[in-house]
Amino acid sequence: MSGAQEQSDLLVHRMTREAAGVLSVDLVHPQGKPLPAWTPGAHVDLSLGGLVRQYSLCGDPADASRYRVAVLRDPDSRGGSAYVHDTLRPGGLVAVRGPRNHFELADAESYVFVAGGIGVTPLLTQAREARERGRSWQFWYAGHSRASMAFCEELSVLADAKCQVVLHPKDEFGRLDLDRVLAAAPAGALVYCCGPERLTSAVRAGCAALGVGCRLHVEHFSSAASAAAENEGEERAFEVECARSGVTVTVGPEESIVDALENVGVVLDASCRDGVCGTCEVPVLEGEPDHRDMVLTDEERAANATVLVCVARCRSQRLVLDL
Structure with missing residues (x-):
């Protein structure tokens, strides 16, 4: 997995109607500086009216002057796509984090x-x-x-x-x-x-x-919701210990690890909260996570070296994290 974690305010340079319900957004540096490099398959996190959403970059990686994303107006939007279509306009600033790539193009014939x-x-x-x-x-x-x-x-x-x-x-x-x-x-x-x-x-x-x-x-587009649905009503509480901060919290059946940690003052970057962006990946020191994300490979899940705390739960009674 790769990707920078820089965050900066970028300028909305242009918005174009690409299809029915689809707008592309060109983002540039306000001072015309080159943007961080990216590779095909990468995405960026955009802060949109208090929400953070992930969008794939769909421009030219060789063009360091701009990022292009495309946003479908989703009738079931929780606010992200509606904000882009109804509120965002050329000349505005958007906080952007990334790029990050969990979808690299492997070499093949x-x-x-x-x-x-x-x-x-x-x-x-x-x-x-x-x-x-x-x-x-x-x-x-x-x-x-x-x-x-x-x-x-x-x-x-x-x-x-x-x-x-x-x-x-x-x-x-x-x-x-x-x-x-x-x-x-x-x-x-x-x-x-x-x-x-x-x-x-x-x-x-x-x-x-x-x-x-x-x-x-x-x-x-979304996390392993079907897996979570299969377990609905069967979730149990478990403990999470933050080894470096000394904080231990009980994660209830109806809350996520990241929410439980935030409730006791341990705040993490967690952009999508749906297991698809990789922002909240944390090293695991002890315990067996129940991985429910769409980021880690099968090999990475088997290794249990890291966990995405926005969607994961715990197969053991206790999970110790390097936090």
């Missing part, structure tokens, strides 16, 4: 990219990078309609003899046949997927059925 809706944003930058490396790929982009699908033109420009782009609006072609897409993937291809939970779960299941789950890389 070929790729299959599967995007759903606004999930196109990190995959667009990865497809550009893969093309620059001279690799072949297939890019499957599903959306409700063409009008709702952002960056179709930018994506289509990348198509050539080695790089195939398939736009799949549901209102024209029905639901994307993921079994067919995955079954036709070239041998050894890495699969990168980003989109709603229904899409990512289906791709995960399809790769597992084909025995290629190890070649799948997924970026999630």
